[in-house]
Amino acid sequence: MSFSNTQQEPILVLDTQRCKRNINRMAERALKAGCIFRPHFKTHQSNTIGRWFRDAGVTGITVSSVSMAKYFIEGGWNDITIAFPFFPQQLKGLKEIEKAASLRLFVNSVEDLKLLNQQLSNPFKFFIEIDPGAGRSGVSYENTELISQLIDTSLNQSKSRFHGFYIHDGRTYSARSVEQIQQKINPTIDILVELKNSFPMANISMGDTPSASTSNRLDELDEMTPGNFVFYDFMQVQIGSCSLDDVALYAVLPIAQKIPTPGRTIVHGGAVHLSKEFLQDNDQNNFGQIVHYSANNDISETDLSISAISQEHGTIRGIPDDDSYVWVCPIHSCLTANLYDQYSTKDGKSIEKRILS
Amino acid sequence: MSFSNTQQEPILVLDTQRCKRNINRMAERALKAGCIFRPHFKTHQSNTIGRWFRDAGVTGITVSSVSMAKYFIEGGWNDITIAFPFFPQQLKGLKEIEKAASLRLFVNSVEDLKLLNQQLSNPFKFFIEIDPGAGRSGVSYENTELISQLIDTSLNQSKSRFHGFYIHDGRTYSARSVEQIQQKINPTIDILVELKNSFPMANISMGDTPSASTSNRLDELDEMTPGNFVFYDFMQVQIGSCSLDDVALYAVLPIAQKIPTPGRTIVHGGAVHLSKEFLQDNDQNNFGQIVHYSANNDISETDLSISAISQEHGTIRGIPDDDSYVWVCPIHSCLTANLYDQYSTKDGKSIEKRILS
Numbered sequence: 001m002s003f004s005n006t007q008q009e010p011i012l013v014l015d016t017q018r019c020k021r022n023i024n025r026m027a028e029r030a031l032k033a034g035c036i037f038r039p040h041f042k043t044h045q046s047n048t049i050g051r052w053f054r055d056a057g058v059t060g061i062t063v064s065s066v067s068m069a070k071y072f073i074e075g076g077w078n079d080i081t082i083a084f085p086f087f088p089q090q091l092k093g094l095k096e097i098e099k100a101a102s103l104r105l106f107v108n109s110v111e112d113l114k115l116l117n118q119q120l121s122n123p124f125k126f127f128i129e130i131d132p133g134a135g136r137s138g139v140s141y142e143n144t145e146l147i148s149q150l151i152d153t154s155l156n157q158s159k160s161r162f163h164g165f166y167i168h169d170g171r172t173y174s175a176r177s178v179e180q181i182q183q184k185i186n187p188t189i190d191i192l193v194e195l196k197n198s199f200p201m202a203n204i205s206m207g208d209t210p211s212a213s214t215s216n217r218l219d220e221l222d223e224m225t226p227g228n229f230v231f232y233d234f235m236q237v238q239i240g241s242c243s244l245d246d247v248a249l250y251a252v253l254p255i256a257q258k259i260p261t262p263g264r265t266i267v268h269g270g271a272v273h274l275s276k277e278f279l280q281d282n283d284q285n286n287f288g289q290i291v292h293y294s295a296n297n298d299i300s301e302t303d304l305s306i307s308a309i310s311q312e313h314g315t316i317r318g319i320p321d322d323d324s325y326v327w328v329c330p331i332h333s334c335l336t337a338n339l340y341d342q343y344s345t346k347d348g349k350s351i352e353k354r355i356l357s
Numbered sequence: 358m359s360f361s362n363t364q365q366e367p368i369l370v371l372d373t374q375r376c377k378r379n380i381n382r383m384a385e386r387a388l389k390a391g392c393i394f395r396p397h398f399k400t401h402q403s404n405t406i407g408r409w410f411r412d413a414g415v416t417g418i419t420v421s422s423v424s425m426a427k428y429f430i431e432g433g434w435n436d437i438t439i440a441f442p443f444f445p446q447q448l449k450g451l452k453e454i455e456k457a458a459s460l461r462l463f464v465n466s467v468e469d470l471k472l473l474n475q476q477l478s479n480p481f482k483f484f485i486e487i488d489p490g491a492g493r494s495g496v497s498y499e500n501t502e503l504i505s506q507l508i509d510t511s512l513n514q515s516k517s518r519f520h521g522f523y524i525h526d527g528r529t530y531s532a533r534s535v536e537q538i539q540q541k542i543n544p545t546i547d548i549l550v551e552l553k554n555s556f557p558m559a560n561i562s563m564g565d566t567p568s569a570s571t572s573n574r575l576d577e578l579d580e581m582t583p584g585n586f587v588f589y590d591f592m593q594v595q596i597g598s599c600s601l602d603d604v605a606l607y608a609v610l611p612i613a614q615k616i617p618t619p620g621r622t623i624v625h626g627g628a629v630h631l632s633k634e635f636l637q638d639n640d641q642n643n644f645g646q647i648v649h650y651s652a653n654n655d656i657s658e659t660d661l662s663i664s665a666i667s668q669e670h671g672t673i674r675g676i677p678d679d680d681s682y683v684w685v686c687p688i689h690s691c692l693t694a695n696l697y698d699q700y701s702t703k704d705g706k707s708i709e710k711r712i713l714s
Contacts, residue, residue, distance in 0.1 A: 006449040008423055042668060064669040065625070066365055084669060085614040085623060089681065092363040108614055136670055137614050137623040170667060257442040257465055257494050266442060266494040268422070272695045272713075276633040310527060311399060311691050312421040312441060313493055324446065334668050338629045339695075341713050355712060356629075356698050 004348075005324060010253045010273040012336065013327075014343035014351060015297070018248035019230060020052050026212065026229050027056040033218035038062050038081055040207065040227025043334045046343065046353040047075030049230065062207075062225040066093035071354045073100045080104070083166065083207065083225065085129065085137050086112050091119050098122045104163055108139050110146075110153050117157040125163035126154070127205065130195065132188040134171050141191045144198070151199060164203030164222065165195050172210035178240045185211040193220055213241040233333035234289045238279060244291065244299055244329065249343075251288065251328040251336060258319055265316040267326055270309045274328065275335035281305075288328035290320060297346075299329075361705075362681060367610045367630040369693065370684075371700040371708060372654070375605035376587060377409050383569065383586050384413040390575035395419050395438055397564065397584025400691045403700065403710040404432030406587065419564075419582040423450035428711045430457045437461070440523065440564065440582065442486065442494050443469050448476050455479045461520055465496050467503075467510050474514040482520035483511070484562065487552065489545040491528050498548045501555070508556060521560030521579065522552050529567035535597045542568040550577055570598040590690035591646045595636060601648070601656055601686065606700075608645065608685040608693060615676055622673040624683055627666045631685065632692035638662075645685035647677060654703075656686075 023039075030037035039053055040062040050061070050072060060079035063069045069080050070093070080097075081104035094103070098120055107113045107126040116124065128150055129138035139146050154160045169188045175181040185208075192204040205223035212218070212226035213236075231249035232242045253269030269288075278285045290304040306328065308315040320326050330336035337343075343351040380396075387394035396410055397419040407418070407429060417436035420426045426437050427450070437454075438461035451460070455477055464470045464483040473481065485507055486495030496503050511517045526545045532538040542565075549561040562580035569575070569583035570593075588606035589599045610626030626645075635642045647661040663685065665672040677683050687693035694700075700708040 005446055008444075008446045008450050084625065087365075087611055087613045087625070089362055089365045089611050093365050135621065136665070136667065136672060254444055254446050256444045264492065268441065268444070271632065271634070271692050275628065276692070277628070308493070310493065311695075315493060335628050335633070338668075339713065356696065 007252070007325070008254060008268075010251055010269045011344045012340040012342075013250045013252050014231075014345055015248045015250070016345055016351075017297070018246060019049065022229055022232065022246060022248060023052050023056050026226065027053075027058065029212070029218065030224055031057075033221070033224075035218050035221050036060070036223045038205070038223055038225045039230070040064070040083065040225050041072060042068065043227040043337060044230050044353065045071070045337065046351060047072065048351045048353075050075050050077065062227070066090050066097065068354070069097055069101065069103075073097055078102060081127070081225065082106065083168070086116065088112070088115060091115070094120060098124065106138075106166065107150065107160070108137070110149055113150060113153050113157065113160060117159045120159050123159050123161060125161045127163050127166040130165050130167045130191065132167050132169050132191050134169050136168075136170065138167070141195070147195075147199070162201065164205060165192060165199075166205045166207070166225075167192060168207035169211070170208065172208050173235070173239060175210060175239050178214045181210045181214050181240060185215055186217070189215070189217050189220060209236060210239050210241045228334055231333040231337065233336075234286075234329045234331050235277070235279060237329075244301055247299070247329050247333075249330060249333045249337065250291070250293065251330055252325050253314060253328055254325055255320070255323065256313075260319065263318055265319055265326075267306070267314040267316065268312065269306070269314040269328065270312040272311055273336075273339060274306065274309060274314065274330060275332060275339060276309065277332035277335055279331055286331065287314065288330055290316065290326050291329050293327045364609070364682070365611060365625075367608055367626045368701045369697045369699075370607045370609050371588075371702055372605045372607070373702055374654070375603065376406065379586055379589065379603060379605060380409050380413050383583065384410075384415065386569070386575065387581055388414075390578070390581075392575050392578050393417070393580045395562070395580055395582045396587070397421070397440065397582050398429060399425065400584040400694060401587050401710065402428070402694065403708060404429065405708045405710075407432050407434065419584070423447050423454065425711070426454055426458065426460075430454055435459060438484070438582065439463065440525070443473065445469070445472060448472075451477060455481065463495075463523065464507065464517070465494070467506055470507060470510055470514065470517060474516045477516055480516050480518060482518045484520050484523040487522050487524045487548065489524050489526050489548050491526050493525075493527065495524075498552070504552075504556070519558065521562060522549060522556075523562045523564070523582075524549060525564035526568070527565065529565050530592070530596060532567060532596050535571045538567045538571050538597060542572055543574070546572070546574050546577060566593060567596050567598045585691055588690040588694065590693075591643075591686045591688050592634070592636060594686075601658055604656070604686050604690075606687060606690045606694065607648070607650065608687055609682050610671060610685055611682055612677070612680065613670075617676065620675055622676055622683075624663070624671040624673065625669065626663070626671040626685065627669040629668055630693075630696060631663065631666060631671070631687060632689060632696060633666065634689035634692055636688055643688065644671065645687055647673065647683050648686050650684045
């Protein structure tokens, strides 16, 4: 694939065919498992891409902030999970959207639950986010006292309905094979299943892309909310969630300087175009994998990568074949996508997205 | 300092007084050293902040792309250095701006120099960017053959005027004291001075904030182009370029959840609000330093920091005193600023900036 010789800035190219294939494949996995699919939209943040999910039968979505919920409400969504711990400063924003959409919130304290019941006008559902030991947000799975308190409190309140338990277990990101993903996620699925045994009215929901892409235990869940799979990225290839052929998003970076000795290439593409996420291969940092994108849309890995970045410069150890551009498979597509104000398609069209998070 | 209890998203607070003090102090350093001050505007990317530089006597600026040059031309600047290796895809954009501003370009090959002379209509100046051994862009300081070729070629061309040598030596970022900054930058200043001895018509110019803030050899240079100093950040405090009292930019993040056992706080503020830049203290990652910002504008370090981040979550090991927000000194203000569409001032006003790079 070649781009215009006047493209002077990095662009983000979305392979719409691969993206739709990813959406349809995940929707089918959920359907087969009997699991409700509420995809996380924080990765793409685009109402155009959102419509492709609707075409695949999706009616409820997941977001990570009230303002992201507003953007997707404007795109016609009215069943929205805000997968981030509720905090009181959100109340003003929640009051603005509660009439436009049925909300599922994450509530992790009795105080917050009472506050929401006092302040909101409409009924809302809530998840108790469970920390399976990963050490991020939520209530420890061992804290059954607080879990019972939250559910019991809700019974005496007028607006809140307990919906279930949610886990995003980011520890699967350190897996490097499908087998390792299973080893890491199975104890977490066990936690969800045990919680459901103790609280049978609960729906259990899980979020991470590695598990959603590979687990054979999705049928034990009620809902799944992966997000990254819409594009995938080079980290997901390394984890074992997908193959390079599934990655739908590429940064196309102008080559700025080739330095034959000692063999180094400078591209216009730095931390503000790729993010500073990196992988380590043999003690070398990889901020983006150079790929070959053929005329008939085949993608293959080259042995080159972005080994150093500053704000606007990327450095490749080695000299790519192409003279004008390199195609870079991003390490973490969620962060890379967040740095652009639109997606470009391979036939030169633009796809709108929300700007900044 | 406290913010509205309806601020539900991370905001970026600019301390305008400290920012103007940084601008004036660096302008004075340059004046005292007899050095022309052409500050890099990639850090702030704001025409409002640009005017504060004009108030300090600045007439020429430095940017990193043609589109950033366009933004500042709209703000009234007409003397612009594009501090990034020229590549042919920039020609269309350069033709659009060459009549509006006097340009200084970075040209590192004879072929590019001839192409620019053929294609541009107006005279332009060019720097030869020198790689002092840091391994990023530019011509190796040892490649005197190519340097002579570029200067000689220019003599026979109608538009280009050789302006001088430019070095941005990022290796000062690994210093952790003023003394270490000097040890790292002095051999680089020696290279510039030797080049000037060999090519006496050359202006010599240097870019990095640690050297610009602390070197006592600025009088040996003709120009200086630092950028980060306008805000500084926690990395510059660690390097020794400034004190915490000089940092002018803070991310103010809502507290989302306090988890008393084992003592952890979740804030709404992740990689899309801070960037993934980090420092390592005693094997612990620091993605942002929590500070105390007093009612009379004193800033002091706390013993808390953001020790882990995902896309939207930040995790603090420990529990801050404040219930609603934490003030975070960013690790790398250039990358953090790039993630927001405006700056907020402490009295609740907005300052416009360019969105995305």
